Amino acid sequence: MKSSDGNACDLVINNARIFDGSTVLQAAHNVGIAGDRIRSISTSPIAGSRQIDARGRFLMPGLIDCHVHLLNMWTAKDEATMAADIETELPKRLNDFLTAGVTTVKSVGDSEDDILHVRARLASGELAGPRLQVTGPLFCAPGSHPATTICAQNPWLRYRTTIESDSPEQAREAVQRLADKKVDAIKIAHQGGCKHGSPYFFKVESMGLNVQIVKLEKVVLGAIVDEAHRHGLKVTVHTVDADAAIEALEAGADGLEHGVMEERLKDNQVVDLLLRNRASYVPTLCLIRLEEKTAEVRYANLKQVADAGVRVALGTDSFCGFGKFGENTIEEAERSAQAGIGLSQVLRMATKDAAQHLGLEDLGVVAPGKIADLLLLDGDPTTSIGGLRKLSMVIQNGTVVVDMGIQL
Ligand SMILES: [Zn+2]
Helix, strand or coil: CCCCCCCEEEEEEEEEEEEECECCCCCEEEEEEEECCEEECCCCCEEEEEEEEECCEEEEECCCEEEEEECCCCCCCCCHHHHHHHHHHHHHHHHHHHHHCCEEEEEEEHHHHHHHHHHHHHHCCCCCCEEEEECCCEECCCCCCCCCCCCEEECCHCCCCCCCCCCHHHHHHHHHHHHHHHCCEEECCCCCEECCCCCCCCEHHHCCCCEECCCCCCCHHHHHHHHHHHHHCEEECCCCCHHHHHHHHHHCCCCEECCCCCCCCCHHHHHHHHHHHEEEEEECCCHHHHCCHHHHHHHHHHHHHHHCCCECCCCCCCCCCCCCCCHHHHHHHHHHHHHCCCHHHHHHCCCCHHHHHHHHCCCCCCCCCEECCEEEEECCCCCCCHHHHHHEEEECCCCEEEECCCCC
């Protein structure tokens, strides 16, 4: 959508109350959009070919979910079944994100070439859905999560979704390969016992999983992070306990997925390292549905980390068969509020801070010059997080992609 003349905007949203990614603006404003960008924000009238009166409504940046698995890891057993999922089921899941107001997602572990292809089709507009960042497969120790847990019965997927690494050289080569394929970031799973220590079991009763696994060796962990940084790629690391989180952050990690949820943080070591690295904490509170008993610890650790000033980026760990994509993202925001995080900060975690975690500084804020990914809500999410469920319009790249048909 191009502006027809140099001055008029393509779309103007008038009289909206605005959460700009950090705070609620004083008074209602008009927002002018030209092409895929926000051109101006003003209390004065803005010239534009399409005018929408949003009096009484709320405008905010599109939601960003930093932790999803987009492709179906249960039904994809070979090329044909994967292709069938992508052709027939994936478009519905992508639409579920948009109709929930999620305009950007990050895949942190999906079949390598398939997810890269999906990213290209989304970027070209061939597929409708959220903007997609991908890590491709994820690095883990040989015989560890998710290679021998989620992928235990599916060797085809295992070798496309995981890179089981036991040597620094092999790990560096794999990072180079992914960098050449232009992944957006690198993901590592660092969970398990030490090679010569006491046994550690990956246990999720609700999924019938109980598998002995080991962590990556430190020298391999360090090599992956170093090589990724040499290629300008951020590294985010799946952890569940404080020791692994500390090892990952000491190696230079830029983010923790899940963070610490097996134990309460005893001291400030994890927090201090997160701050030192300017790393993000991605809580994935939706997983509480699988492990109710971890709720208290997850909530308390998140509150401690957030209160210390660490950047928290919203992420759900949504995968096929686990709730509904998009709906989970809103549940994650609700659970963050339940953890005691203030509502403006919850919204910032899902917009500005998520965008910074992804390295997408042009997203997640309502400001002139930024990409126009915007939600129009019938409720005020800064006073009740349920306002996120009262969606009336979704704008992506300056174009209305969801219109709930409410008379505007
Ligand atoms: Zn995950």
